[in-house]
Amino acid sequence: METERPTSQAAVDEVERNRISPASLGIVCRDLIECISPDTGISPGMQNTPERMARAWFELTSGYDQDLAELLTTFDKADDSIDYDEMVVVSPIEFFSLCEHHALPFFGVATVAYIPDKQIIGLSKIARIVNFYARRFQVQERLTSQIAQTLKESLQPVGVGVVLKATHLCMWMRGVRSQSVMTTSKLLGAIKDDPKARGEFLELARQTNLTLR
Structure with missing residues (x-):
């Protein structure tokens, strides 16, 4: 039957x-x-x-099933005798996401940096934070801000910088059918306000090309 x-x-x-x-x-x-x-x-x-x-x-869309708190493993510099106050930069971080307007993929690379104060974060956790917010329906502007704000709130660093470069298939496969690359940035604290730190970060981000393996 x-x-x-x-x-x-x-x-x-x-x-x-x-x-x-x-x-x-x-x-x-x-x-x-x-x-x-x-x-x-x-x-x-x-x-x-x-x-x-x-x-x-x-x-x-696995980002919806993850617990952000589990990704935020931080270390106290004083407890671990870490004497470091320069910029920490992780790039390129490859990511894939879904445009919330057409449910088509957009993908690219992220450059993420922070200047530590009292806390540092595990290297792999930065990539995991990127993917936590990317693996869901998104817009690139919000994705950029969410990564930066999460690092700011979890580490209370001196500064944070995030640059994303991505290609959107909703623009490539349909509509205008252009292969253009969209670049978004979010700078906080010293990386936004200090000209030297800002210039250093943006130059490093500029060198990160959108060439996925």
């Missing part, structure tokens, strides 16, 4: 950890494919595509 397939609304109403379950998202993806291609529907070669789509969407 054939089991009745749940409706899309039932799938949407099913929430797991504040998110729809992978199985239910697969049902939504199947309905989406059938709506887009009503003549052919799910072809033989696409029988498993809805489930693959669901897994891909969960991976692309």
